[in-house]
Amino acid sequence: MLKSYSMPNLGVYIQVPFCQTKCTYCNFHTGVVSADRFAPYVHSIRREITTARELFRAAGVHFPSGFDWQSLRRPTPSHDAVDTVYIGGGTPSLLDPALLTSLLHTIRDSFPCSWEEVTLEADPETIEPQKALHWVSAGINRISFGSQSFVDSELKAAGRLHRSADVYKAVPILRNGGIRNISFDLIAGLPKQTPDSWRHSLAETIALSPEHVSIYMMEIDEGSHLGLEVLQHGTRYSARELPSEEAVADFYELAQSELKAAGYEQYEISNWAKPGFASKHNLKYWRREPYLGFGAGAHSFSGKQRWANLHDAAAYVSAIAAGKPAIESVEPVTTEQAFEEEFFLGLRQLAGIDLSRIERQYGIDLNEKVGRLASNGMIERDGNVLRLAPAKLSVSNEVLVELLR
Ligand code: SF4
Numbered sequence: 001m002l003k004s005y006s007m008p009n010l011g012v013y014i015q016v017p018f019c020q021t022k023c024t025y026c027n028f029h030t031g032v033v034s035a036d037r038f039a040p041y042v043h044s045i046r047r048e049i050t051t052a053r054e055l056f057r058a059a060g061v062h063f064p065s066g067f068d069w070q071s072l073r074r075p076t077p078s079h080d081a082v083d084t085v086y087i088g089g090g091t092p093s094l095l096d097p098a099l100l101t102s103l104l105h106t107i108r109d110s111f112p113c114s115w116e117e118v119t120l121e122a123d124p125e126t127i128e129p130q131k132a133l134h135w136v137s138a139g140i141n142r143i144s145f146g147s148q149s150f151v152d153s154e155l156k157a158a159g160r161l162h163r164s165a166d167v168y169k170a171v172p173i174l175r176n177g178g179i180r181n182i183s184f185d186l187i188a189g190l191p192k193q194t195p196d197s198w199r200h201s202l203a204e205t206i207a208l209s210p211e212h213v214s215i216y217m218m219e220i221d222e223g224s225h226l227g228l229e230v231l232q233h234g235t236r237y238s239a240r241e242l243p244s245e246e247a248v249a250d251f252y253e254l255a256q257s258e259l260k261a262a263g264y265e266q267y268e269i270s271n272w273a274k275p276g277f278a279s280k281h282n283l284k285y286w287r288r289e290p291y292l293g294f295g296a297g298a299h300s301f302s303g304k305q306r307w308a309n310l311h312d313a314a315a316y317v318s319a320i321a322a323g324k325p326a327i328e329s330v331e332p333v334t335t336e337q338a339f340e341e342e343f344f345l346g347l348r349q350l351a352g353i354d355l356s357r358i359e360r361q362y363g364i365d366l367n368e369k370v371g372r373l374a375s376n377g378m379i380e381r382d383g384n385v386l387r388l389a390p391a392k393l394s395v396s397n398e399v400l401v402e403l404l405r
Helices: 035-050 052-058 069-073 097-110 131-140 152-157 164-177 193-208 225-231 236-241 244-259 281-284 313-321 333-342 355-362 367-375 388-405
Strands: 009-016 082-089 114-122 142-148 184-188 212-217 267-268 271-273 292-296 299-301 305-309 328-333 379-382 385-388
Touching: 009 281, 035 052, 035 367, 052 271, 052 328, 082 097, 097 114, 097 131, 114 281, 131 164, 142 164, 152 236, 164 184, 164 388, 184 193, 184 244, 193 244, 193 313, 212 244, 225 236, 225 355, 236 355, 244 267, 244 388, 292 305, 333 355, 333 388, 367 379, 367 388, 379 388, 385 388
Parallel strands: 009 082, 009 292, 082 114, 114 142, 142 184, 184 212
Antiparallel strands: 212 271, 267 271, 292 299, 299 305, 305 328, 379 385
8 A cells, every 4th residue: 555655755747848949058858849749749648657667667667665556556536646746848838738638637547646736837928828727727736937037138149939028928827827836947147147137137036926936057068059159169149248157156146135035935056935835846856755757858766766768759759659668778876876866966955954864874974074064164064954054055066076075
């Protein structure tokens, strides 16, 4: 019976890797495809979900002993199994709402569900009143909104399709449709961004009063058009108009103080929420709780293994159509990796991690190392709780490397 199953409830992630255009800074595996491909893709995800048990077994995925798949597959309301769903991308709000509804029905029919949080990622220009009503009736109760900036010249330079006016228009549509939980994404470090324009984007975000805000720092790598241009010293994509690293660090600190003053609590390196609105689904990633990912490029974690699906959407659809797993890699999580993840993932949360639990679980004494880093002001220790020092959040990776050395 699921009640004796000791792992926490599951999160389900659905990947929709389609967009209307490719943003210059985007390093995700997403593509611009004809809308004709949306329905077959969703059909494949539904099939992947309904045959997941067989596909996992064929790919060598084993759930830990104690995991009762039979109970999980039986749609019994008394068993809580899936409590969060996150439909991300890509731009899943491009899909016909009927396709999203069918996807959510399939999840509900395949797992016992007690949904607390069902998130849809949406781009502002794709929001329409009828869609919002459909989403709410399908069970979606949270919209994560790719606002990115409130300055049109920055949005244009980044290759975004929407403009700030689309955000102002979309928020009341979502509210009128019944969405009570909206998250905004902002990017610190966009080309053409200045201290004034960043302050403006923060102020407009706060004025629209979303329940949740994510701030991402611009990443420069060869995976995006802009990153590649910067690395090759080119000028396209406004590559010469990026703010400096120091300026971006200042943007982050300004966001911390402005959001705090507006009543948002920072609970993770990139995430702030009004009380009670921290993302339940995303917390599972940082707490190393299990989740199943479906769709091209989706990742999953059982506690003992991590596995990933094929990134290419066409290859994914073909594999599922042939009744084969679309899983391209399955990795056991070794004790050493699990130990590192406890820090790399756990310390992203401002609440910190339980040091004594980790010492017990992994049979290691960290007192000396923790004491040294605490005396350098890199981390803080409060009894058994270990957390990154607030001033070190924007350089967390350097601190973590030091801690695990
Ligand atoms: S909308 Fe998001 S996923 Fe799509 S290209 Fe832009 S940044 Fe990438």
